[in-house]
Amino acid sequence: MTLSSLVAASTIPGPVRPAIMVVAFEGWNDAGDAASSAIKDIKAATGAVKVAGIGDDDYYDYQFSRPQVRRNGAGKRVVKWPTTRIYRASLPESPVDLLLVRGVEPTYRWKAFITEILTRAEEENVQGVMALGSLLADVPHTRPIQAAVSSDDPKVCEALGALPGSYEGPTGILGVLAQFSEAAGLPTLSIWAAVPHYVAQPPSPKAQLAILHRVEELLPLALDLHELGEDALAWERGVDALATGDADIAAYVQQLEQAQDETELPEATGEAIAREFERYLKRRHRPGAPGEEGPGTPGTGGQAPDTPGSSD
Structure with a gap:
């Protein structure tokens, strides 16, 4: 089951098509800009x-979240807040639409900020929420990023196989x-990708790719990820x-590799293999999926590719 099918099964028809809200914020929740880039x-x-924008001065400390100077097509100086x-x-082709929310984590009045977003979500008939985040972790860059x-909702965990929430500690706007x-x-x-802390600076295409693969599994989407896959390599x-x-960094990476390999080999587990096969079938059977050609199309012999294809 996917989040979209779970939402569609419990939605009462109305004047506005139901939607799933997918959210990411730059800042504390967005190591390597992986989530906001996704x-x-x-x-x-x-x-x-x-369809809307939220940009109230009451939400931001501009010495912390500084505005950026840009040049438009005419070379004119523009301040981006x-x-x-x-x-x-x-x-x-799906029973649900998507409501995408992308912004900068606010400095002030988080409760009012979230209330404003959820009010807009209600107007757009949002029936489910997917939060995207990325965090710095002690993981090696040479292994698959997970x-x-x-979810803290037992029904979501049971239906989608999500892990029950167990985190305690400081939280960002996504937690609220x-x-x-x-x-x-x-x-x-929530979908969170682990970014190697020793390469924290953006971009982080490998973590971004991991997030998008998960999104594809849970939403009615087939994304062209070939170029992003090349960027990740x-x-x-x-x-x-x-x-x-750097000998010290090389030794540290080797230590992280050994620690991860001793605890788990996620790329070889039955769950990971099943997930990859489901992704393959999803792409093969969706008409017009990026990078896919139908049965009998010249150049493929009727076979699906071996691997999935890859401004505001």
């Missing part, structure tokens, strides 16, 4: 259009959003080159 990819792939934008993507799916969403009765889950080769040039 939202940008979904927006581009679905042709989502802007921290804000949150909301987009809606229509998915005609994106964990978790999840609590408010669950209190509103919305099925809510290039990123790994670049970090390899830096690590081999």
Whole structure:
């Protein structure tokens, strides 16, 4: 079961198509910009259009979340202020649409900020919430980056195989959003990718790719991830080159590899293999999926590719 099918099964028909809200915020919840970049990819792939914006001065300390100077096409200087934008993507072949929320984590008045987002979500008939995040962790860049799916809703965990939430400690705006969403009765889950802490600077295409693979499993989406996959390989080769040039870093990476290999081999587990096969079938049977050709199409012999294809 996917989050979209779970939502569709419990939604009462109304004047506005039901939607799943997918959220990411730059800042504390977004190591390597992996989560916010994943939202940008979904927006581009679905042709989502802007339906609202939240940019109140009361939410931001501009000495902390500084505005950025940009030059437009005419070379004119423009100041870009921290804000949150909301987009809606229509998915005609799906029972649900997507409401994409991408912004900067606010400094002040988090409760009011979340209330404003959820008010807009209610107007857009949001029936489920997916929060995307990335965090720094003691993981090696040379191993597959895992994106964990978790929820504090027992029904979501049972239906989707998500891990029950167990984290205690400081939280970001995503943690507050999840609590408010669950209190509103919305099925809510989180997807978090682990970014190697010694390469924390953005971009982090390997973590971004892990998040998007998870999103594909849980939503009616088939994304073209070929280019991002190439970026992830290039990123790994670049970090390899830096690590081999420093004996201390190389030894540390080897230590992380050994620790992970001794505890788990996620790429070889039955669960991971089943998940990859499901992704393959999903791409093969969706008409017009990116990078796919139908049976008997010249150049493929009727066979699906061996691997999935890869501004505001």
